Amino acid sequence: MNNFVSMKTMTQAEISHLIKRTDWFASSKDADQSTGKKRFVTNLFYEPSTRTKLSFEVAEKRLGFEVIDFQVDHSSVVKGESVYDTAKTIASIGAEAVVIRHPQENAVQELAEQLDIPVINAGDGAGEHPTQSLLDLYTMYKEFRNFKDLNVLIAGDIVHSRVARSNAYALRTLGANVSFASKPEWQDHSLDFPYVDLDDAIETADVVMLLRIQSERHQDAENDGKxxxxxQYGLTVEREGRMKKEAIIMHPAPVNRNVEIADELVECERSRIFKQMEYGVYARMAVLDHLLNWEEEQQYGDHYQTLYARVNQF
Known part of the structure; x- marks a missing residue:
């Protein structure tokens, strides 16, 4: 794995390895790691972000990486510089990896095919968001320890959700049962997953994942029926009361309280929304460490054997 751009093409072994690696960082009392070698990475965010951008920065610094500051509004992007030329420039001056969020679907994949350094997808339009998926998977792993036959219900704005895509692909690879619930105009039938009635599926789901209404991607942003x-389509207190006792609530955030989910459920006992954010740092550490320290891992195998347990299939 030279880049991390899509969950759709990853194998069960690759996903399992990254989950185990995330678990090591989350469990270790000495999770701040550095090989002692000065390494530079940059975060190219062409769209606004709070959780993803900040957690990447924390992950990078905990790994001992130097983060090259990049701000779109104060760069040559405003002069018309292409994504490729921007990234190529940054690689030329010493960056060893690029983390990129871009509004255009497939822009990250195209960049990964052009650059000689690792490219990490931090969200590409309505395409994919694989590091969000990894932290979501780890949240489920911590809860259930297994994915086989786990019932995961993803509810909300499916057609605009890169989170829904990445999670659906990865969960199916790991053996989970994935279903969608959505208002008809927000369904995406290019995705080969069943659509179900929310009120029926809520009672058998192990995981209920709500999605943010992405008004900025709607042509009719002012009339989303909020x-x-x-x-009609959100997680109300009444619906939560019919969930299985051990079922959990997830949301990639930011949360529109009292829209996708009742305000009192955002931090209720079965909610893992803020745990997801906490695990985001460890998941991104796992991806960065795997891509940038792979050579050291191969060279110093005995050392890394003490850091990471052997990967077993879930």
């Missing part, structure tokens, strides 16, 4: 959305 006043009635919670009652």
């Amino acid at each position: 006043d009635t959305y919670l009652q």
Whole structure:
């Protein structure tokens, strides 16, 4: 694995390895790691971000990497410089990896095919968001320790959700049962997963993952029916009361409280929303460490054997 751009093409062994690696960083009392070698990475964010950008920065610094500051509004991007030329420039001056978020679907994949350094997808339009998926998978792993036949219900704005895509692909690879619930106009039938009735599926789901209404991607952004959305398609207190005792609630955030989910459920006992954010640092550490320290891992195998347990299939 030279880049990390899509969950759709990853094998069960590759995903399992990264989950185990995330677990080591989350469990270790000495998770801040550095090989002692000065390494530079940069984060190219062409779209706004709080959780993803900040957790990448924390992950990079905990690994001992130097983060090259990049701000789109104060760069040659405003002069018309292409994504490739920007990334190539950054690689030429010493960056060893590029983390990129871009509004255009497939832009990250194209960049990965052009650069000689690792490219990490931090979200590409309505395409994929693989590091968000990894932290979501780890959240489920911590809860259930196994994915086979796990019932995962993803509910909300499916057609605009890169999170839904990455999670659906990865969970199917790991053996979980994935279903979608959505208002008809937000369904994406190019995805080969069943659509179910939310009120029926809520009672058998092990994981209920709500998705943010992405008004910025809607052509009719002013009329998303937010006043009635919670009652028709969101997680109300009544629906939560019919969930299985051990089932958990997830959301990639930011959360529109009282739209996708009732406000009182965001931090309820079965909610893992803020745990997901915590695990995001460890998941991104796992990806960065794997891509940038792979040579050291091969060269110093005995050392890394003490850091990472052997990967077993889930």
